[in-house]
Amino acid sequence: MNKHLLSVAVVGHANTGKTSLIRTLLRDASFGDIADKAGTTRHVEGAEIRIDDNHNLVIYDTPGLEDSIHLLSLLDSDFAKLSSAGYEDGIDRLLAFIQREHEFPELDQEIKVLKALLSNDLIFYVIDVREPILGKYRDELKILSYAAKPIIPVLNFIEAGEANISVWQAQLARLNLHAFVSFDSVVFRFSDEMKIYQKMQSLLADYDLQLEALIQQRQLQWLQREKAAQQLIASLLVEVAACRFKAVNNEESIQQVSEQLQANVRLLESQTLTQLLTLYQFKQHDIDLYELPIQEGQWKLDLFSADNLQEFGIKATSNFVKGAGVGVAVDLVAAGMTLGAAAVVGGVAGVLWGVKQRYYDELQAKLKGHRYLCADDITLQVLWKRQLHLLSVLQQRGHASVNKMSIDGSALNETGLPKAWAKWLKSARQHPQWASLNESDQPLFTNKKSALIKEITEHLIQIVKLK
Amino acid sequence: MDLYQRHLLTEGIRVIEKTAPSDKFKAPYQNLKFEDAVLKRTDLAELRYQTAPIFNHFKYLINLLSGLMCFVFLILGATSISQLLVNENNSQINFFWALLLFIVPNFLSLLLWFFLYFKSKVVNFTWVASFSLSLISLLDKLQHKITTQHLYYPALFQYYFDHRFGSYLGRSQFSFMSHFWWCSYLLGATFSLLLVLATHQVDFIWQTTILNEDAFLWLTQLLTYLPELLNISVPSVKEVAYASINAVNSVDMAQYNRVNWSNLLIFSLVIYALMPRLILTFIFYRRIKYKQKNFKPDFTLPYYLQLKNIIHPIMNARFIKDADRQISENTNKRIPAADFNHNMSMPLDAFPIAIELTQQAYQDALKIVNAHYSVKLLNIIDRESEEKVLSALASSHLSGLIVFVDIARLPDRGWLTLIKKCSDKISGEMYLVILGQETVDKNPRLFARLQNWIEIAVKANISEKNMTYIIGEQHEDNPKGTHEGTEYE
């Protein structure tokens, strides 16, 4: 037990998002139950957060307060009069009340909260800022003050209740609670989480070092995770770009091989998707539960659908698009050398399928022998933008989110492609052995590939820094 | 198993698990540092994946290749003496030729190695790698007559090859091998030279057609400098000059000369060629060992961060502290799709009160109340207003109670207590008017909230026919919406 550094009780009115807050801090969507109604949490449940080898932080989730008016009137009447000496402080009042808990079965939940108030070092008082300041909330704050513990008010739902923040702030200031933090368990901001720990640090001077360690640890973790995610995206791009399949130069074979190629690209994307999700600690069942637009590990919105191109602001005309979305066919001779004109050639392939052999014979005469199919520029662009978007969504997603993850790519339209884009693709395409799915006898020295992945990762880090 | 091997196995398991570290290998990791925890997990996972035998096999293959090559070079070195320098029908050794054959190429290759070692980026070693790879594969095929391969054999092989010859160990590894092979070549040559000199009588001469004499003299002087310092008898300048003319001296003198020359030759071979190679071989052997000792997986890779989430989750443990004693009466006891009364008529003989209405909802309620009732509509927002209402109720002669609530508020036990207090004060029926801004059909959240209101109202003994939902006065942001038919008596 001496490992327990300090304990925090999360209290507040029912449905203000106490459990959600804890889930988000723990990055664990399986903690407790969440529902949009009163009385969801019924137990006091603790979660232990490791700070270092010798210290833990314990956070307790409590049932919501629902009947503070009644509770306070009892505390202020019966238990204020109790004292024979004429004076009792708040703690005695609470203790006296808890001793007689069996007399008040209807306040069962509230009594659990009172116990939690007295037995922990610090209180988070969670507020739904969308709510007006009602008498019951003021009474709750008054009850809290009886426990004489440091309190950090957490203004939750700030995304929806922004306008109300100042009202609450003023109210809290009147009660001498100046050190509040704002938070949203659904629209997550890492800086807000840090502020919670920083506020704890300023209120609990004794634990300064340990809390500093916790903050450092979280920041490091956040940065490492972001970098790892960027690395995943970079290597997906390289792998997909390097991927190629050989086809005999006829429609049937190209059709077949292009399907293979598509399946491959989808597979790689879904692998990256799973990795990104687990990196950010969203589990597979969270995905199902939260209706991400993902089915069987794939984005519902197919990478190769024309809608998707529009979604991500990529314009191309009908047949051209079809071909482009499928892959680029290249002459064997030209493979790996002249893919600069990728989209054009891809367009040619599109014509092949779209206009049903109109130009087929002509083309066949021109392009003899085998051809390589590889993912074309547009596919790669969509792939790239989708992953970047996914990453930003994941970073802003609290573990209490229950909404669909939207993949509206419009925000990304403005962010153009990186300057070195063409260079990266060229480099990847010239090294088909980099694609783990391409079978090759060449020894795979990963350093060149890693260097390219590193370059792309660095670029992504730069973008984030600029933002 | 040493640390290096465990680290290597950790990487091997990463190669096998590829994108998703399995969470099956559970152990008490909380009290370990991450790196130790990973090693512990490796020990567990190894029991299942069995990568160590595979890696040992690869190591064996590479050692075998290296050993074979070593042997080949040894033989090569040995035969080159008899083939190129001394043979049965030639009892003269051209010293110049001997130098050219052994010391100069060695020196040049050292230079080349030096250049490659420090400028490794300039040159592409892929072909060397391809070559060694095909040799290793060939060896492997010869070894493995039956192909009962590990499922991840190719992937592991690729990893191991990259590990041994890639960017981390590769330069040291290639350096070590090349020096080692040169060593065996030179060793072979030295031994066979010794053997030849021990069993043959040869004369040393030097010949040149295009080089001038001084150059050779200078070169030999350079070579003799060191042995002279060490007091080994080597040919003097005069003898060197003689040797070119191939003048035959007295027998004694000739024998003395021969010994001097062979001293010089062997000395040169050992000191100028073999020694540096041996030293370099040793240095790179140490270097490889050192790098192996310091080898550590890159724990910032996505895989390891994922693993960290598994073995060191933010939450160490969770526990219930103060369990719910009541066997949760309200869970799963959903009142089946209760509905409110769309056409509720409110009695005039009732006392209207409002609970926690916002300004706007209060206005909506006020409109209804003012139109039909003479009582002032009180809004309960705290204890004072609650007491006011309760005393007003107590003194009122009206029998019923109409409660206005806002759908945006959350119905809770506090509300229930309040309603119960109120109902004690009246004799007639209770009515509930839920005020809202929009229809609930299109808004599932609101729909659920309405259900909550209906459920709690039922608990407060308000009958379903006495509940209604009214969409209030329209505001600019909410253009459409109709008053559901509500009549007033």
Ligand SMILES: Nc1nc2c(ncn2[C@@H]2O[C@H](COP(=O)(O)OP(=O)(O)OP(=O)(O)O)[C@@H](O)[C@H]2O)c(=O)[nH]1
């Ligand atoms: N948009 C948004 N929704 C939130 C936020 N926090 C909580 N919610 C939602 O609010 C509802 C209540 O959340 P809970 O975490 O169950 O609240 P609670 O305080 O634990 O409730 P009880 O256990 O009943 O006292 C859920 O539907 C959450 O999805 C937030 O910051 N933003």
Ligand SMILES: [Mg+2]
């Ligand atoms: Mg809860």
